Amino acid sequence: MADVAVTPRARAGGIRKLLERYPFLPALVIVAALLLLNGVFSPNSLSYRSLTGLLSTYMALIMLAIAQTYVVYAGDIDLSAGSILSLVNVAIVVLMERWGGGAGAVLLALALGLLLGLACGLVNGIVVAALRLQAIVATFATSIFFTGFALYILPVAGTPAPALFWRTYGGRLLGVPFVFYILAVLVVLLLVLSRTRLVTQLLAVGDDQQAAFQTGLPVVPVRIKGYLLCGLFSALAAFCITGDTASGDPLVGGKMTLYSVAAVVLGGSALSGGWGTVVGSLLGALTIGLINSVVFFMGTPSEWQNFVQGLAILVVLMAGVLAGRRARA
């Protein structure tokens, strides 16, 4: 009898240990289940070509979710991530067009785009960490400012990106779709970042700001660095959306901010900070993309699609929170 009683507990302990080590496991399971569902409703949707398409469409959201993750690590939030994306999107498109759309122009515009993203992140960091304004309302205010700036650069959507840029993004290199290279570079970048002291510091600040301060961590600079990372990845997200839509749109990222927050939660990270993984956020962003495609392939009537998507996202959000809590408990 004793053995019988002990075994389930041991097994539960095993699952808990697994969750502790890989907190993104629930998100991975959800992604796998959604892929399976997609395959059931439309076997074609699991083809190499479809998956590549899915990845290139949702790469921007993946990047934005990762951007959001670094501020959430520190217990902050960035409601301006989507408008940074819009701003960088219109800035690089306009610059590329003005400079003729050659390879040199594209690279220079991208470099400036990264700087612009970093600058926006710096503004957010100063406003939230140094001036100590509340993150939710302060980054909402900066998002209005960034959107205004984006509208100043390009008042109406439509300026096309140079063909060189979007053909590369949507094309192949040595027979492999370009987005896979992006994904590979992203994974390496995330691995490198995860080994840096900064990520540990962000998590420490998010876990207990006061304690982090008392152990001698420079809390304000650490939080600013979190926002800088967020700005940087938002700029990368802007590159992806520019490659995907091949045009500039000053309002393209507006709706994406809240999805990026949702993706972070889906990935099992705690919005209160101190706990989370970027891989989870990556999977969370994929989850949102896969939900949208499942709902479509299920043959849901078009007017019901948004509702079913919203409901499904709400359900997996709850699952993400509950699973994340179990892992931490």
Next chain:
Amino acid sequence: MTRILTFVREPLIIALVLIAALLYLGEMLSPGFASGGQVLRLLIVASLLGIVAAGQNVVILGGREGIDLSVGGVVSLSAIIAGNVMNGADGGIVPAILACLAAGAFFGLLNGLGVTLLRIPPLVMTLGMLGVLQGLLVVIRMGIPSGRAAPGLSGFVTQPFFFGIPGIIWLWIAIGVLMAFMLHRTVFGHRIYAIGSNEHAAYMAGVPVRLMRIALFMISGMFAAIAGMCLLGYSGSSFANVGEQYTLSSIIAVVFGGTSLAGGKGGYTGTMAGAILLVILQSILTTVNIDESGRQMVFGATLLLLMMFYGRGRAMRA
């Protein structure tokens, strides 16, 4: 001296001074800005925001990262429901009120259950609910026409009702008095502050914390529903996502009113001033002759500047 300084730092005083300054600035920029009729029009717009902010206010006061991101969705939904139930006839006003309040209470209940029973953080729960509501709006919109406001409702919102002042402003004043009474003179109100400042202590003292929290989200949903109806009366017919802007601006109004996002501190009188402040600011920016991009940049920068006056976090100390 210290007493005077504390008084001047009162968020309500800051907001009132800023309102006066902005009215003066508006009058300078475009004569007639601070005229009686114009101020009444501003107050009508502010009352719509203020009513949504009343619900947002109690949820935020209740603490534990309380926030309601679904109010914008409820405002839109309520405008559609009201438009269809009354469909231009005065006889439909009462059923419309009941239907809207029921819808607001229902979605508030769902939010509250998620937050208390499943312990989902309010930000996540209400964000998810916003997605559901937006989807629901699409479904309703495809199925039926958007409906029209009854003349009685439009008159209540836009025409002079009593002492030359539109009914919605009286309604807002009544809500202000009721909220002040509820927050400061009733057990329910004291319990809101109690769970907002120390949930555990409140629980130990016998406050039904979960029921309280569910009630707060239901109140928020119902205030958003009332605002949605009034918004329909204001614009005549509802259009896609009319309520979207109210989600974050209601939070800003609460913050400008001096309520801490951490909960347990603040009140509704300040929030009313905050709503007026926000609306005047937006209105000045529309009277000034600059294009949309400049307007947004100035608006964002001004919001940040104004936030500097309010409840900044404490500096880290060892």
